[in-house]
Amino acid sequence: MRMLLVTGTGGAGRTTHAAATALAAARRGHKVLLVCGDPIDWLPQQHGLDVRRVDPGAHFRAELLALQEHAAPALDLLGAARLDGEELTELPGSDRYAFLKALREAADADADLAVVDLPPLHDAVALLALPGQLRRYLRRLLPTERQAARALRPMLAQLAGVPMPAEWLYRTAARWDADLATVQQLVDAPGTGVRLVVDPGPAAAAALRAASAGLALHRLPLDAVVANRVLPTASADPWLAALAARQQAHLKELRDTHDALHEVPHTGHDPRTPDELAALGHLPDPAAAPRAEWTVEDRRADEGVLVWRIPLPGAARSDLGLVRRGDELVLTVGRFRHIAPLPSALRRCTVSGAALRDGVLSVRFTPDPGLWPRTP
Template identity: 65%
Template sequence: MGIMLVTGPGGAGRTTLAAATALSEARAGRRVLLVSEEETTVSDGNLRFLRPRPGSDFRREFLDLQARSSAALDFLGAAPFEEAELTELPGSRPFALLRALRDAAAGDHDLAVVDLPPLPEALALLALPGQLRRYLRRLLPPERQAARALRPMLAQLAGVPMPAQWLYGTAARWEDELAAVQAVIEDPSTTVRLVLEPGPAAARALRDARLGLAVQRLSLDAVVANRILPAGSGDPWLAGLAADQHEHLAELRTAAVALHELPHLGRAPRGAEDLVRLAPARTGDPVPVPEWAVEDRREQDGVLVWHIPLPGAVKEELSLVRRGDELLLTVGAFRRGVPLPGALRRCTVTGAGLVDGDLRVRFTPDPGLWPRTP
């Protein structure tokens, strides 16, 4: 079972293209699930729909957390909420969509097409599970759970409730759910498709998409150039728009990703037949994710080199900080704390360079930590 994540700048037609792809695949005989917050009227016997429910998800999670922490809340004299009082808070939608993504991966269909938010929100969404798991591990380290046996005695001595088992239990449950979603996102069968309308901002959007995905160790499967105007029109106004668009389209064609070019219908899509006309062709096998490889150059230069592929990165936007066993990587608007491979944890960072989108971080073995050879 495969998952196709569809995103793009706002207004580029990503929701329409997600629906078109899902319908086309269903008509080809595949069992397809379309995950989208937008309602659609298209139908096919092989096509099913899943809409994220942020309101109901928020109420369920809030009431569960309230029930688990009832002892502490009672001690503080808090008045619990009833379900009818709860309204969705900002920030609920990303979690509802991640939960829908996890549920989609567990289904019995051949393909799940997921309509993601516009590009900046989509990149933040895909990074969210890993970020939250990192925060949980730092704030509630699993190895400290062994101390929970002492909490009842400490509570009696202090006269106030101590952090209860529900805290670590809740953290463990969140860890499991986030790990499941992250596994879906990083699975080799999960692909990312970017929808663009050729124009002045298209090249920058493509660069941001490739770079943002690369920081998360993901890759872009294909680009869809949407609403292509016909060339050679006798109308000077339309001919000028088409010429400008085709100039930007030529720039997209130089990118090292599969490019699908879809015509402008001259109107908004109407019904299933228009959607099928807009469905991009299949891309074949998923694009392999570039490997973050460690090159052993101890015999030549006395160092190990960690190669991190960052297509489109520029030196001025790049920052690296070693913190413990992590490398804090910042590239423009994107940041990630990356665990170091085991061998590099026994080394010190001695330099870095960026060569044609390949970040090369040099590590020198620490004599006090590196295994001695007989």
């Protein structure tokens, strides 16, 4: 199954274009799953198209009630009053976890293509990075080597005089890790791409550069960029003609930033029927975009260093942050952050410099004489 993740700037029409892309693929005979965060109740079920809506409220209530049930003995001991589902309202940020659950369920769907209407750009990148981050937290908080000693926990609890984590906690952590691994595999799969929908205005080029850098930081390929609501250039109305001319200038900046730019004309209103969506069928077909490789160059013979080359198109030098933390490199680009494990050869080196040129970050590593094998 291929997956197309659709995001964009706020109000640019990403939900409309996710629905249009899914409908067009279904009408071409593919089995398509459309996962949407915003309601599109006006889109009825079509042949070959399965529409599922993410419901953060229902997901939050179900997860909290399940946690309350597992922790019932401790809560009863404390005299806590149970919460009812009717009184629960989701907390800020809970929509991300509802999306993760929807992506997990999409992995089991009987479909040729899954189109996912993600939140706006910055939230979307954070969401796609979340499975790896949460798995990292689980490994730190509940290491697998400690989980393996389950039979010894009652004895350890008596010796230490403190309660040990309950069995259900380890089972829950294992289930979460398996679900997160499935989502991460789906996002990292060769057939997965991200499509960006932008409104061709003054902030579009900056948003595209930020998207390119944020996605590249997490090695997510940008499938295509869709410029929405493009005005006709030929107009008798001077005001509309001037507006279209300014829009064309912004479109030129977008084309200079990304060569796979597709323009969608302004229809005068947002599509609200399947036939109106089908009129947008000239949108590009979802394609498997190549993922950029992070390569290590061996320059020890000439310069005495190894260089880790990390493609970061759209990144600015002023937005970059770089910190070595043990066997990991903490990379920051603007509002985005990624913790990347070092390749084995670089773990025996020290960071000796970094430079950003032509959209590629080159991090220089000098071999540590105390750790690097001596040459005969």
